[in-house]
Amino acid sequence: MPDLRWPTYANRNLQLDSAVFDGVPAGEGSLFVRDTDGRTYLDAVNGIGCLPLGHGHPRWIAAMEAQMRRLVAAAGTFFTEPQQRFAAEVAARCGLPEARSFIGNTGTEVTEAAVKLALRATGRDLILVFDRAFHGRTLGAIAMTANAAYRAPYVSTIGENVQRFAHMNVVRVPYGDLDAVRRAMSAHERRVAMVAVEPIQGEAGVYPAPREFLLGLRELCTQHGALLGADEIQSGSGRTGRFLAWSTLVGDDPVLQPDIVWLAKALGGGFPIAACVARGDLAKHMVKGSHGSTFGGNPLACAAAVATLQIMDDDRLLQRAAAQLPALREIAANDPEPRVKEIRGHGAMVGIEIAGESRPAAPLADAMQQRGVLVTVCADHTVRVLLPYRAGADELRQVWTTLRAALA
Numbered sequence: 001m002p003d004l005r006w007p008t009y010a011n012r013n014l015q016l017d018s019a020v021f022d023g024v025p026a027g028e029g030s031l032f033v034r035d036t037d038g039r040t041y042l043d044a045v046n047g048i049g050c051l052p053l054g055h056g057h058p059r060w061i062a063a064m065e066a067q068m069r070r071l072v073a074a075a076g077t078f079f080t081e082p083q084q085r086f087a088a089e090v091a092a093r094c095g096l097p098e099a100r101s102f103i104g105n106t107g108t109e110v111t112e113a114a115v116k117l118a119l120r121a122t123g124r125d126l127i128l129v130f131d132r133a134f135h136g137r138t139l140g141a142i143a144m145t146a147n148a149a150y151r152a153p154y155v156s157t158i159g160e161n162v163q164r165f166a167h168m169n170v171v172r173v174p175y176g177d178l179d180a181v182r183r184a185m186s187a188h189e190r191r192v193a194m195v196a197v198e199p200i201q202g203e204a205g206v207y208p209a210p211r212e213f214l215l216g217l218r219e220l221c222t223q224h225g226a227l228l229g230a231d232e233i234q235s236g237s238g239r240t241g242r243f244l245a246w247s248t249l250v251g252d253d254p255v256l257q258p259d260i261v262w263l264a265k266a267l268g269g270g271f272p273i274a275a276c277v278a279r280g281d282l283a284k285h286m287v288k289g290s291h292g293s294t295f296g297g298n299p300l301a302c303a304a305a306v307a308t309l310q311i312m313d314d315d316r317l318l319q320r321a322a323a324q325l326p327a328l329r330e331i332a333a334n335d336p337e338p339r340v341k342e343i344r345g346h347g348a349m350v351g352i353e354i355a356g357e358s359r360p361a362a363p364l365a366d367a368m369q370q371r372g373v374l375v376t377v378c379a380d381h382t383v384r385v386l387l388p389y390r391a392g393a394d395e396l397r398q399v400w401t402t403l404r405a406a407l408a
């Protein structure tokens with residue numbers, strides 16, 4: 001059938017129909033999907049990391065059904081119970097003093113919120129970002145995203161009688177290079193409002209930051225009066241075994257935390273919601289009219305997210321997520337594949353890098369799809385496995401044996 005959308009995505013030639021619920025244990029979400037021809041796939045894409053509970057978790061559905069009958073939309077000018085509960089649950093998990101949230105719908109929207117907050121709270125005009133970074137695709141966030149192909153066609157110019165649209169001052173340095181950060185801070189003394197970092201770079205190919213790098217960023221930001229912002233859109237919401245990848249990599253010491261954290265993807269269990277969470281003394285700079293979103297913080301999305309967080313706690317899903325990468329490494333060690341160069345990540349955020357020839361990841365993902373496993377491609381050499389948190393050795397073995405068969 002013709003694709004009536006804008007042709008902005010690489011086409012995998014697959015029409016998904018529904019999740020598969022046969023054989024799913026009671027009270028769990030499904031790990032499998034079916035296409036319109038009736039073929040079944042293990043889903044390690046999950047909407048690119050949006051389904052921590054799997055597909056159609058019954059408690060998540062029940063929470064949304066109940067909320068749908070109660071109240072679905074409410075303008076930001078009104079309080080609702082789900083919105084306040086959501087903000088409280090997120091604040092409790094982020095460990096920022098007096099945390100306050102802007103609640104949005106998508107990742108890029110909360111990247112933008114973080115930037116606005118940083119510019120207003122510091123009165124400075126520059127954001128420091130990293131090579132290979134991905135922060136979203138709206139016009140502010142693409143200024144921070146590294147891939148030039150995403151940015152080049154949209155550069156804002158000044159024309160006669162034309163106002164320039166929002167344009168961000170961005171300095172970019174290599175990921176992991178503290179000296180480069182130090183030099184940039186000194187070269188732009190008192191101008192850097194925020195250093196924005198993905199604790200694990202996802203789209204770049206699943207690269208966790210070394211702990212010393214994150215600690216060094218904390219120190220440099222404090223020293224130079226810049227804010228430290230963690231983009232946890234992909235790495236957060238429990239995927240690495242702690243609520244924030246920052247906690248997995250750095251720990252919980254209050255003085256070593258970022259100032260602003262932003263989350264999306266897995267946060268709503270598959271229903272769109274995003275949050276930019278900041279220390280209270282920073283959030284107060286976002287005064288009336290400084291930001292907003294019609295659907296942001298709607299009661300339905302908040303109820304979905306509150307249920308997701310509760311299910312994660314009740315079913316100890318973060319512990320199960322944490323076990324995924326070690327389990328895959330063990331499977332790989334017992335059944336080695338010479339063309340796999342490296343297995344990287346933390347918990348349920350896994351990148352498998354393939355050695356050799358140019359751009360092996362896309363054809364490999366296609367060949368795995370033909371054998372019943374869906375994975376995403378990030379960068380040219382890496383396939384990414386973003387399973388629901390309850391997935392375990394059986395599913396990881398299926399990923400591994402399918403990958404080996406596809407490579408053969």
Ligand SMILES: Cc1ncc(COP(=O)(O)O)c(C=O)c1O
Pocket residue numbers: 048106107108109111134135136137198202203231232233234235264265
């Ligand atoms: C680290 C990071 N930031 C921002 C985004 C953008 O999120 P969204 O696609 O929901 O706008 C993504 C999406 O992959 C991401 O991984």
